[in-house]
Amino acid sequence: MFTNLRDDFPTLRGENAPAYLDNACVTLKPDSVINSITDYYSMYPGCGGRSVHRYGTQVSRLVSEARHSVANFINAKSTNEVVFTRNATHSINQIAKGMTWSEGDVVITGDREHNSNLVPWLQLVEEKGIDHRIVESNPDNTFNMQKFEDLCEEVGERLKLVSLSHVGNLDGISIPIKQITKVAHQYDALMAVDGAQSTPHMRVDVQDLDIDFLSFSIHKMCGPSGMGGLWGRYELLESLRSIQSGGQTVETSYYDSLKWAAPPSKFEGGLGNFAGMIASGKAIQYLSKLDMNAVHEHEIKLNNIITNKIKHLDAIEIIGPENANQRGGICSILMGDLPSHDIAILLDEAAGIMVRSGQHCVHSWFNSRGYDNGSLRASAYFYNTEEDANLFADTFTEAVEAFG
Ligand SMILES: Cc1ncc(COP(=O)(O)O)c(C=O)c1O
Structure with missing residues (x-):
């Protein structure tokens, strides 16, 4: 639904666009934003x-x-x-x-x-x-x-x-x-x-x-x-x-x-x-210019794809309700003893998937539960596609099975 907007984002244009799923940290920027910065300094x-x-x-x-x-x-x-x-x-x-x-x-x-x-x-x-x-x-x-x-x-x-x-x-x-x-x-x-x-x-x-x-x-x-x-x-x-x-x-x-x-x-x-x-x-x-309700629904749809593909994996646990409809565009995964940072690096190097690993500045929650390893978090935005969600879920599954 938002696929045509991907052309507005320099990092999403072309063959080698990443599956950028670290939007809860920081989002990508469209041309209009980038150009306005150049315009200020140059004009x-x-x-x-x-x-x-x-x-x-x-x-x-x-x-x-x-x-x-x-x-x-x-x-x-x-x-x-x-x-x-x-x-x-x-x-x-x-x-x-x-x-x-x-x-x-x-x-x-x-x-x-x-x-x-x-x-x-x-x-x-x-x-x-x-x-x-x-x-x-x-x-x-x-x-x-x-x-x-x-x-x-x-x-x-x-x-x-x-x-x-x-x-x-x-x-x-x-x-x-x-x-x-x-x-x-x-x-x-x-x-x-x-x-x-x-x-x-x-x-x-x-x-x-x-x-x-x-x-x-x-x-x-x-x-x-x-x-x-x-x-x-x-x-x-x-x-x-x-x-x-x-x-x-x-x-x-x-x-x-x-x-x-x-x-x-x-x-x-x-x-x-x-x-x-x-x-x-x-x-x-x-x-x-976007319908924010549609943005929310789109993110939930992608989260459902991810959730349904990974929830059966024994080595991991999704934080929060299993139902992705209650977790918006965020799928945050407790990694047990698996090396979450190594898997995050591998996802990027092997398949161009960018996610966040660690405690996401919510140390208090992880510390109180003894989850020292933090979680691996995929977070979607309107410009993400079903292909991004599938690629993440499939590559993540392979990584978990390989490391497990
Ligand atoms: C829920 C929440 N609150 C506060 C912050 C801090 O935001 P900022 O980096 O803009 O200070 C973040 C950033 O990730 C956040 O996710």
Whole structure:
């Protein structure tokens, strides 16, 4: 269905295109994104938001267009609610370190969080004495609503923030954010969503979900490396402290005082990555032309192909429910005693298949279960084909049988 789009991606053109299945880490980039970076440096390499000459004005216009595209894509009420960041990690840190904490304030996260939605909270435990609680998943890694409600009830009015990944990079499982948000709000707590693995792959509507913050990785959305986004309700962004103050973050300053700029400027201190912002706009414009529900369905279809071909292998175990429909485009495989890094290298060298091996920055999950070997993860995107899925499943099966 998306096959004709493969021509838009330089790395997918020609005979030797890889079966690129490491999209949960970073996605490939289409021509429009790559060209916009060259255009910035070769045609208008100026500074947006400050200089008023032609270069500056052109950059300001394109950055504003990019912000508008992001706002539309996630259905933000206003472009001023969209902050460009370096990555989702930066966005989550901005929330964690920009809020005001008292000792004993509770933050709830899940037990399958990426380090980026765990370490900032552990840091606040160390530095501010917050109380970090973890809601335990069901044995198959799906969300346990009852345990979440019980935990909220136990901590009561001390609950200040719930911060959960919408879709886990560990296993592709999505959680019922809308329902969870309803509960969090009953306790007057804020709901922060780590959308690094959902925003690229499905329709994410911040108003419909009724959440308070959304962090996302633009480099996982066909955009440039080093770009992410933070969306927050405007009034919350107004009260959030900037973690990078300086140029761009104030309306004016005196020797002894300052007047903060309004969001999003307040959070975008220093000369921006203008090429990155403009290219982010192109990436989001590219995705905006796709039916995101169809993207999600396509990834599930490919995951079903992979799952059905490998699930019988005794030496391995797929993380999460056997049913691929519950794991989006991610098939993450526990390798037992098999050498997952060696198999990942072999897949690339023998058949041009690129996957990720290791603990995928979810060390806490693997460590708590003694899975030192991590997993081997195949993650699909709209440009992947049934041939990619079959090639991976068949070559992986051969490798497992050869090493086993
Ligand atoms: C669920 C999840 N959260 C956060 C991150 C961190 O994203 P970034 O690399 O943009 O900081 C990732 C990256 O893989 C992720 O998968």
